[in-house]
Amino acid sequence: MGAVGERGLLARIRARVPGPPAGVTIGIGDDAAVLAPAGRTHAVVTVDSLVERIHFDRRWSSPADVGHKALAVNLSDLAAMGASPEWALLSLAMPGDWPVAEFDGVLDGLLALAAAHGVAVIGGNLARTDGPLVVNVTCGGACRPRRVLLRSGGRPGDDLYVSGTLGAAAAGLEMLQAGHDAAGADEAACVARHRRPDPRVRLGVAIGRARAARAAMDLSDGLADAVRQVAEASGTGASIDAAAVPVAPGARRWFASRGEDAVSRTLAGGEDYELLLAVPPKWRGRLRNARRHAAEPGLTRIGTLTKDRALVVRRADGEGPLPDGFEHFRRDG
Amino acid sequence: MGAVGERGLLARIRARVPGPPAGVTIGIGDDAAVLAPAGRTHAVVTVDSLVERIHFDRRWSSPADVGHKALAVNLSDLAAMGASPEWALLSLAMPGDWPVAEFDGVLDGLLALAAAHGVAVIGGNLARTDGPLVVNVTCGGACRPRRVLLRSGGRPGDDLYVSGTLGAAAAGLEMLQAGHDAAGADEAACVARHRRPDPRVRLGVAIGRARAARAAMDLSDGLADAVRQVAEASGTGASIDAAAVPVAPGARRWFASRGEDAVSRTLAGGEDYELLLAVPPKWRGRLRNARRHAAEPGLTRIGTLTKDRALVVRRADGEGPLPDGFEHFRRDG
Numbered sequence: 001m002g003a004v005g006e007r008g009l010l011a012r013i014r015a016r017v018p019g020p021p022a023g024v025t026i027g028i029g030d031d032a033a034v035l036a037p038a039g040r041t042h043a044v045v046t047v048d049s050l051v052e053r054i055h056f057d058r059r060w061s062s063p064a065d066v067g068h069k070a071l072a073v074n075l076s077d078l079a080a081m082g083a084s085p086e087w088a089l090l091s092l093a094m095p096g097d098w099p100v101a102e103f104d105g106v107l108d109g110l111l112a113l114a115a116a117h118g119v120a121v122i123g124g125n126l127a128r129t130d131g132p133l134v135v136n137v138t139c140g141g142a143c144r145p146r147r148v149l150l151r152s153g154g155r156p157g158d159d160l161y162v163s164g165t166l167g168a169a170a171a172g173l174e175m176l177q178a179g180h181d182a183a184g185a186d187e188a189a190c191v192a193r194h195r196r197p198d199p200r201v202r203l204g205v206a207i208g209r210a211r212a213a214r215a216a217m218d219l220s221d222g223l224a225d226a227v228r229q230v231a232e233a234s235g236t237g238a239s240i241d242a243a244a245v246p247v248a249p250g251a252r253r254w255f256a257s258r259g260e261d262a263v264s265r266t267l268a269g270g271e272d273y274e275l276l277l278a279v280p281p282k283w284r285g286r287l288r289n290a291r292r293h294a295a296e297p298g299l300t301r302i303g304t305l306t307k308d309r310a311l312v313v314r315r316a317d318g319e320g321p322l323p324d325g326f327e328h329f330r331r332d333g
Numbered sequence: 334m335g336a337v338g339e340r341g342l343l344a345r346i347r348a349r350v351p352g353p354p355a356g357v358t359i360g361i362g363d364d365a366a367v368l369a370p371a372g373r374t375h376a377v378v379t380v381d382s383l384v385e386r387i388h389f390d391r392r393w394s395s396p397a398d399v400g401h402k403a404l405a406v407n408l409s410d411l412a413a414m415g416a417s418p419e420w421a422l423l424s425l426a427m428p429g430d431w432p433v434a435e436f437d438g439v440l441d442g443l444l445a446l447a448a449a450h451g452v453a454v455i456g457g458n459l460a461r462t463d464g465p466l467v468v469n470v471t472c473g474g475a476c477r478p479r480r481v482l483l484r485s486g487g488r489p490g491d492d493l494y495v496s497g498t499l500g501a502a503a504a505g506l507e508m509l510q511a512g513h514d515a516a517g518a519d520e521a522a523c524v525a526r527h528r529r530p531d532p533r534v535r536l537g538v539a540i541g542r543a544r545a546a547r548a549a550m551d552l553s554d555g556l557a558d559a560v561r562q563v564a565e566a567s568g569t570g571a572s573i574d575a576a577a578v579p580v581a582p583g584a585r586r587w588f589a590s591r592g593e594d595a596v597s598r599t600l601a602g603g604e605d606y607e608l609l610l611a612v613p614p615k616w617r618g619r620l621r622n623a624r625r626h627a628a629e630p631g632l633t634r635i636g637t638l639t640k641d642r643a644l645v646v647r648r649a650d651g652e653g654p655l656p657d658g659f660e661h662f663r664r665d666g
């Protein structure tokens with residue numbers, strides 16, 4: 001790495017990044033990047049970082065996994081706003097002895113996901129660190145005015161939906177940590193979800209365009225956290241039907257094998273990168289159309305926003321409070 | 334820090350950040366921030382990071398210094414594009430035992446500089462690390478189409494100008510490292526330039542608006558590096574007049590006291606955060622007006638871009654090659 005130097009690494013990036021697409025006036029190589037926004041769109045920007053040993057472990061995530069995930073978590077945030085992703089900036093803090101092949105691997109994973117979603121990598125920053133690798137990605141996109149999906153848009157009586165299945169990433173990480181041989185398809189899917197989350201970009205964009213939800217948030221910090229945040233921001237409570245929570249089959253079996261309640265673990269677990277949506281019952285048709293248009297995983301109704309500000313989980317044996325969400329910072333602290 | 338948790342820190346940020354200004358539809362608190370661009374401007378985005386022990390040392394930079402500098406280096410990049418800064422995203426990788434008072438200090442320094450330049454902090458990310466503090470700032474701004482200042486715009490015969498005085502930051506860092514008592518005003522100015530660089534925001538914007546330069550770059554990696562980059566991007570060579578390089582008085586004395594050539598050290602030294610400009614001789618009046626309008630430090634003509642692709646420094650005793658620039662990554666590696 002030292003032998004290659006910052007300029008050598010920059011040259012490696014430039015050689016691999018496609019030329020700037022329409023709308024990007026200046027890409028990599030100047031003091032900053034320049035974009036010509038399309039008429040009458042709003043710009044949506046977000047930033048997220050993955051820190052080695054906190055958010056990923058080199059023992060079971062390849063450099064390409066890390067590059068993929070660093071972009072995916074940002075795409076998930078944009079999807080939760082109903083925004084189409086457009087560009088990304090990559091900022092790395094790199095250990096001095098970091099092999100160039102791993103640098104290339106991070107780039108591979110990031111660029112492959114960027115290409116899949118039409119995202120242009122338009123710049124970034126390379127810094128050295130004497131600590132762990134930190135991969136910081138800033139992502140920008142566009143949405144039409146009044147089409148943005150906020151956490152605060154929910155109203156009492158709105159149904160709550162989640163996309164896909166939940167709990168897989170948390171279960172997959174535990175399988176890796178336990179050295180479990182995730183040989184079956186359902187278990188392998190859990191491990192893959194931890195390594196390479198698949199952000200719901202098409203679904204978020206389709207829902208935003210169709211105005212098919214009043215509020216949205218991604219499940220990066222788990223379902224319980226997302227329900228709490230959407231309800232708080234919307235000034236409502238929420239009631240969740242435990243039996244309806246779509247726990248991924250591999251996760252359900254994994255948690256059961258540990259003697260744990262799968263729904264409780266899924267509510268509290270993080271890194272699902274699915275979407276939580278608040279949708280008035282009369283918008284159900286619109287939501288169905290948007291989902292079909294996006295050709296992404298199904299949606300499951302898991303509860304409602306309530307006038308009563310309490311946050312509750314309904315089970316066969318009665319109601320209980322919504323558990324705390326997953327907090328990277330505290331859990332790992 | 335652990336006791337406060339991520340949400341507690343987020344609450345501290347929200348309490349201190351002013352409400353979003355016009356143009357910012359959604360600030361801190363949702364999955365992403367939303368901006369309504371003003372009509373017919375281009376968006377300019379950049380990212381930079383400061384890593385503890387690589388870019389700053391807690392022994393002589395306060396948390397507020399670090400917060401200031403993390404934003405300043407980005408504002409300098411935008412200034413070098415002729416862009417008005419508008420918004421920033423703050424992404425921190427924080428050691429688990431980092432005192433909350435230091436977190437507040439970083440925020441103080443960053444928010445004070447943001448307020449001085451009308452920059453809205455619209456979001457960010459908080460992550461834990463078991464390594465050094467990493468302060469990553471993404472900054473966005475606006476410029477009018479065809480008013481952006483690129484590195485590549487220079488032509489043979491353009492005069493090269495730099496703003497302000499150079500070498501102070503490098504000398505100031507050495508004074509701190511040497512435990513030198515920087516008691517005099519000129520020496521104190523050097524130390525201040527290392528700790529809290531003053532980005533040439535008004536100058537860059539005024540020059541961009543007036544089209545008073547054909548190419549521009551900031552001197553984050555030193556004068557020699559900037560001359561090389563602008564000449565290479567413009568397809569020219571460059572000839573620098575050593576006697577004209579405006580070395581800061583404190584730096585001149587410091588380098589002399591070490592038995593070093595002040596101009597050579599200034600060419601190679603980094604972190605000046607002044608601007609290098611390529612200006613056709615006939616645009617001199619425009620440049621003077623822009624400088625006066627910005628009310629920022631003077632400009633000094635230090636050489637020209639040449640048709641011959643060589644990069645040379647002219648001295649009383651003859652010509653020599655331009656030295657290599659400062660490379661954070663390699664020098665610290």
